[in-house]
Amino acid sequence: MGSAGLARLHGLFAVYKPPGLKWLHLRDTVELQLLKGLNAGKPPAPEHRVRFLLAPMEGSEEKELTLTAASVPTLTNHRLVHGPAFTSLKxxxxxxxxxxxxxxxxxxxxxxxxxxxxxxxxxxxxxxxxxxxxxxxxxxxxxxxxxxxxxxxxxxxxxxxxxxxxxxxxxxxxxxxxxxxxxxxxxxxxxxxxxxxxxxxxxxxxxxxxxxxxxxxxxxxxxxxxxxxxxxxxxxxxxxxxxxxxxxxxxxxxxxxxxxxxxxxxxxxxxxxxxxxxxxxxxxxxxxxxxxxxxxxxxxxDTQEHPSPGQPWDSKGPRSTLGLESCAGH
The missing domain is CATH 3.30.2350.10 (Pseudouridine synthase)
Structure with missing residues (x-):
């Protein structure tokens, strides 16, 4: 679900911000919920590798040990080893x-x-x-x-x-x-x-x-x-x-x-x-x-002037919000 879910997360959407909630807290809450959903999917089956393990030799009365080839799961990519797959979103x-x-x-x-x-x-x-x-x-x-x-x-x-x-x-x-x-x-x-x-x-x-x-x-x-x-x-x-x-x-x-x-x-x-x-x-x-x-x-x-980096989205505007002074003579 993780990679497939991430592919469907490129775009715009709107939320309803209630009064009393800061926009930054809302953004962080949405990010937390998305990460929780992406990481909640069933992890892929672990890869297996051939290992030579010590095991009792068959037919030996003295319990002699020998190396035996065995297929064991690789845990390097396990969630409990490397943590959640997704830790941040843009x-x-x-x-x-x-x-x-x-x-x-x-x-x-x-x-x-x-x-x-x-x-x-x-x-x-x-x-x-x-x-x-x-x-x-x-x-x-x-x-x-x-x-x-x-x-x-x-x-x-x-x-x-x-x-x-x-x-x-x-x-x-x-x-x-x-x-x-x-x-x-x-x-x-x-x-x-x-x-x-x-x-x-x-x-x-x-x-x-x-x-x-x-x-x-x-x-x-x-x-x-x-x-x-x-x-x-x-x-x-x-x-x-x-x-x-x-x-x-x-x-x-x-x-x-x-x-x-x-x-x-x-x-x-x-x-x-x-x-x-x-x-x-x-x-x-x-x-x-x-x-x-x-x-x-x-x-x-195509004719718009691009803002400089860090320019806020909202302008300060005129001193009078009625705009009567700033529009005089136009």
Whole structure:
């Protein structure tokens, strides 16, 4: 099972990261479960070698010993002698999630680590649901942070929130065109706009391609955000700045990624599925889709600027996550 199982472990798959779990601990847990599955297979039959062993001579009354040829197993490759066959795996992590966030996290095994790099250069959008709470402000924009202010929010309506979201989306869409380095008068720009695949050529501040309110039940509200080059802390700060634009305050109570490029919540393996068979099946199911999507993006990927070694996947972004200052004049 070991070698055959390893051959099916080259590719990409997604897991669901629960809140409170660090991405590095998740990666190590997945690696441990995969190694356990690879090493759990039945070991191959040991090789036999001919040895000359001392044995009593037949028909001798004085119990004389003589060398007798015998076939005995070779134990040099036995698991109890040299240890487990697999001790480490090459597992890469895509766009990371911080400890407080949850949702889709893409991992790559073996050759799949190269596909993670291709996903990085494609500048694919990611979807989040972000939950906010009106009337409070904290030092880290999270509900459990140190409280710095409490405000009223009775004047906030769904219409006012929708107007603020429309302004945010419009300003970020202008910035998206600017960072894409496209000639707006060209046929290429027109065709890409029709297909909705305009993306920045290189790294950029956080760009929001879509934002809308899914639910508004004061003091709580739920946003759906499509974005790229973001960090989860920037999304929390976005909630804080939306509260300020509404003449009140707001904190973020939840950040949940629902899609990362080609992978959605339906593809994400739950904690009980972090085992060899489930991951092999997930890699096999995702492989044709990933190959087709990357092939469609290949002309665009060939023009991307490769990051320097050690460059993080997530940019720091502008000081204002609303992007109103950084987009002025574009």
């Amino acid at each position: 597992i890469g992590v895509g766009h990371r999630l911080d400890a407080q966030a949850s949702g889709v996290l893409v991992l790559g095994v073996g050759h799949g680590c190269r596909l993670l790099t291709n996903m990085y250069h494609a500048h694919l959008t990611k979807d989040y649901t972000v939950r906010g709470l009106l009337g409070k402000a904290t030092d880290d924009f999270c509900e459990d942070g140190r409280l710095v202010e409490k405000t009223t929010y009775d004047h906030v309506t769904r219409e006012k929130l929708d107007r603020i979201l429309a302004v945010i989306q419009g300003s970020h869409q202008k910035a998206l065109v600017t960072y894409s380095n496209l000639d707006l008068q060209s046929q290429e720009a027109y065709e890409m706009a029709v297909r909705g695949v305009i993306r920045p050529m290189n790294k950029s501040p956080m760009l929001i391609t879509g934002i809308r309110c899914l639910r508004f039940t004061p003091p709580e509200f739920l946003l759906e955000v499509q974005c790229m080059h973001e960090t989860q802390q920037q999304l929390r700060k976005l909630v804080h700045e939306i509260g300020l634009e509404l003449k009140t305050t707001a904190v973020c109570t939840q950040v949940r990624r629902t899609r990362d490029g080609f992978f959605t919540l339906d593809d994400a393996l739950l904690r009980t599925q972090w085992n060899l068979n489930s991951i092999q099946d997930a890699i096999g199911a995702a492989a044709p889709r990933v190959a087709a999507e990357l092939e469609n993006l290949r002309p665009r990927l």
